Amino acid sequence: MSAGSGTYAPKPGAAPLPRMIAAQAALETRMLLRNGEQLLLTVVIPTLLLVLFSAVDIVDTGEGEAVDFLAPGILALAVLSTAFTGQAIATGFERRYGVLKRLASSPLPRWGLMAAKTASVLVTEVLQIVLLTVIAFALGWSPHGNPFSVLLLLVLGTAAFSGLGLLMAGTLKAEATLAAANLVFILLLVGGGVIVPLDKFPDAARAVLGLLPIAALSDGLRDVLQHGAGVPWRELGILAVWAVAGLSAAAKLFRWE
Amino acid sequence: MRSEPVVQVEGLVKRYGKKTSKTAVDGLRLVAQAGVTAVLGPNGAGKTTTVEICEGYRRPDSGTVRVLGLDPFREGPALRPRIGVMLQSGGVYSGARADEMLRHVARLHAHPLDVDALIERLGLGSCGRTTYRRLSGGQQQRLALAMAIVGRPELVFLDEPTAGLDPQARHATWDLVRDLRSDGVSVILTTHHMDEAETLADDVAIIDAGRVIVQGSPEELCRGGAENTLRFSGRPGLDCGSLLKALPADCTAAEMAPGSYRVTGKVDPQLLATVTTWCAQHGVMPEKISVERHTLEDVFLELTGKELRS
Numbered sequence: 001m002s003a004g005s006g007t008y009a010p011k012p013g014a015a016p017l018p019r020m021i022a023a024q025a026a027l028e029t030r031m032l033l034r035n036g037e038q039l040l041l042t043v044v045i046p047t048l049l050l051v052l053f054s055a056v057d058i059v060d061t062g063e064g065e066a067v068d069f070l071a072p073g074i075l076a077l078a079v080l081s082t083a084f085t086g087q088a089i090a091t092g093f094e095r096r097y098g099v100l101k102r103l104a105s106s107p108l109p110r111w112g113l114m115a116a117k118t119a120s121v122l123v124t125e126v127l128q129i130v131l132l133t134v135i136a137f138a139l140g141w142s143p144h145g146n147p148f149s150v151l152l153l154l155v156l157g158t159a160a161f162s163g164l165g166l167l168m169a170g171t172l173k174a175e176a177t178l179a180a181a182n183l184v185f186i187l188l189l190v191g192g193g194v195i196v197p198l199d200k201f202p203d204a205a206r207a208v209l210g211l212l213p214i215a216a217l218s219d220g221l222r223d224v225l226q227h228g229a230g231v232p233w234r235e236l237g238i239l240a241v242w243a244v245a246g247l248s249a250a251a252k253l254f255r256w257e
Numbered sequence: 258m259r260s261e262p263v264v265q266v267e268g269l270v271k272r273y274g275k276k277t278s279k280t281a282v283d284g285l286r287l288v289a290q291a292g293v294t295a296v297l298g299p300n301g302a303g304k305t306t307t308v309e310i311c312e313g314y315r316r317p318d319s320g321t322v323r324v325l326g327l328d329p330f331r332e333g334p335a336l337r338p339r340i341g342v343m344l345q346s347g348g349v350y351s352g353a354r355a356d357e358m359l360r361h362v363a364r365l366h367a368h369p370l371d372v373d374a375l376i377e378r379l380g381l382g383s384c385g386r387t388t389y390r391r392l393s394g395g396q397q398q399r400l401a402l403a404m405a406i407v408g409r410p411e412l413v414f415l416d417e418p419t420a421g422l423d424p425q426a427r428h429a430t431w432d433l434v435r436d437l438r439s440d441g442v443s444v445i446l447t448t449h450h451m452d453e454a455e456t457l458a459d460d461v462a463i464i465d466a467g468r469v470i471v472q473g474s475p476e477e478l479c480r481g482g483a484e485n486t487l488r489f490s491g492r493p494g495l496d497c498g499s500l501l502k503a504l505p506a507d508c509t510a511a512e513m514a515p516g517s518y519r520v521t522g523k524v525d526p527q528l529l530a531t532v533t534t535w536c537a538q539h540g541v542m543p544e545k546i547s548v549e550r551h552t553l554e555d556v557f558l559e560l561t562g563k564e565l566r567s
Contacts, residue, residue: 007374008440010411013367014338023364031352098347102404105312105342106365109334257314 014107024108024116029123032086041185042081042128050074050132053195054139062197064226071136071143072221073194076157078128080192080214083121083158085185088165091117092177095169100256110256121158129154145224149231153224156239157217163246164213170254188214193222213242261326263412263443264289264311269320271306271467281306283467285320293434293444295454297553298464299561304447305345307464308414311445312342325412338366341405341413345420348401355384355392355400359407366408375403380429394421402430412443419453431457451554461553465561479551485524487532489543490516496539503535504528524548 014020032038053059054067061069094100103113133141168177190196192214198206209215220235264287271282282303287296298304309315310322313329313336322329327336349358356376363369376382379399384392392400398421405413415434419427434444434457448454454461455475462472471478493515500510500520508522520532529548536543 006440007370008406008409008437008442010339010440010442011368011409012339012411015365015367020365023361027350027353027357027361030357031350034352093351097349097351098344099350101314102342102344102348104314105337105340106362107338107408108365 017109017112020108021112021116021119024103024113025119025123028090028116028120032090032120032124035090038086038090042078042086042124043131046074046078046081046128046132047135049077049189049195050135051139054136059196060200062199065140065142067136067139067141068143068226069197069222070195071132071139071141072225073218074132074136075129075154076192076214076218076221077189077194078132079125079154079157079217080161080185080188082124082128083161084165085181086124086165087117087121087162088169088181089178091166091169092172092174092181095256096174098257104256118158118162121162125154125158143225144228146230149224149229150221152236153217153220153232153239156236156243157213160213160217160239160242160246163243163248163250166254167246167250170250170256188212193218211238213239216242262288262290262323263325264294264445265321265323266307266311267321269307269310269322270318271303271310271315272318280467282310282317285464285468287462287469287472289443289445289462290460291441291443292459293438293446293457294460294462295458296445296447296462296464297449297451297454297557298447302464302561303467304464305416308416308445308447312340312414313337338408339411341408341410343401343405343413343415343418345416346397346401348404349389349397351390352388354386354388355381355396358389359400359403362404363407368409370407370409372407375407378433379403380426395423395426398422399426399430402433406433406437406442410442412445413437415444415446417447417449419448419450427453451552451557455553463557463560470560471556475553478556479553485521485551486549487520487522487524487529487547488549489518489520489532489536489546491518491536491541491543492516495541499539500532500535503531505531524550 050070053070057066104110165181168181172180188194191209192212193209194214198209198215198219201209210219216235216238220232223229223232223235266285266287269282269285270280273279273281285303285307287307296304296308306315310317311324311329313333316330324336325339329336356372359376360372363372379402381396381399381403384396389397398418402415402418405415419430422430431453434446437444446457458475460472461475461478462469464470493512495512495518497510497512497518501508504510504520505522505528508520510518510520513519522528533543
């Protein structure tokens, strides 16, 4: 590269859109898998909870094998950890460090960046679900039900948590997002029917907690996978409302800098 | 070189804050032709706001902005592939390696530069597997510069590209800017380093209080900004009145200290000849004769004052 050789002669142009989105999704996934705190949240904690609570009788999970109750809840937790907590924290710091700003002046359109983020979340979730399913089977899990209902629940749950995570990342400071996203993760883990059945709570609290997206996702997955229900309309409805509310609020309120 | 300006800003106004309504840019006019244009100004003068409006980050409150003939805010998708942006800081995933991030930005473009050659050229090869947050400030700056040019843009915006760099890295950056220019890439550069503007820029615009207060080539600005000065030494007590009579009308001549003389006026070869001729006629050997030119820094301080800004 020397002077006047024409090395830098302008030849501008955007890469084809699918290539840009694929490259962005691959980079975001690598960043996530390289981040120790994120892996703790998305892999280590769900795995530990699944193994620990299946093996040791700490919480009364009702009739049947503990793992049949726990596995659906842990799958819901995996979706929560990636689509909400992980995405909120990562996006909050990308905003803070000017990554979103820099990408905004690149040829990648904003919707393309969002599509890439979604693809990265989905790839991570697939990896989580494969890992957790294998472990659950090893622990004696015997799931039932309609796989399409399961898929629908996971997709709507991802949409709901993504909307809420991006809303948080796009409106709060990065440090506040870090603290709040972790706090919400713990509160929803305890109070969202993930490892503690909601019927352990008083009736009034239960009615409110049942409307949380995490409760709708874990109960919906449990209805199908543990009890063999067909389509859990109530839970899908709750998730759809959260998804629409969260994503539209994020679209309206998200600040890029 | 194209005849159409690469950046054309007319009557630009930008205010921040609803209550205080601080006016950051106040009726600014800036026309940048192909080549290297340096935008100078004290902190808070409106440089970054102006550049960020040109990059499409902010919407002007009023005025018109055209970059490569396009409206950056409304025609962003058409403009963005054609420009390169170097932010003042940040812009990289804290967990990404330098080569990884540069390769990524290259993938977003249709005809990127050879990434390996660019890494070599900017000395980023030594970053190895170090992630961005652990790179030195200089390495982070050079990566940001590489990211701005890797897509082979027509126009590059560099916001303080050498802030905090060591002399070697500064010169490497200057060489790269010169190569960009000679290959036909236009550059808009903001800087606090007057020597940087003087050495790189075809055109300099000085911004203060949200307006361009003067624009021209470094030579024009240094010439027009103030009178120039010629100094020489000789024996004490020379007749300055006699010297003054020999000089053109608007000059001054004075003995500043015993044996130390100063002539001010339009210093050109003719004036120098007049002074040395007068010395010869009076049997004076002018020692330490020197012509002082005003530097861009003198002009800058004269125009923007010496008080400290925010």
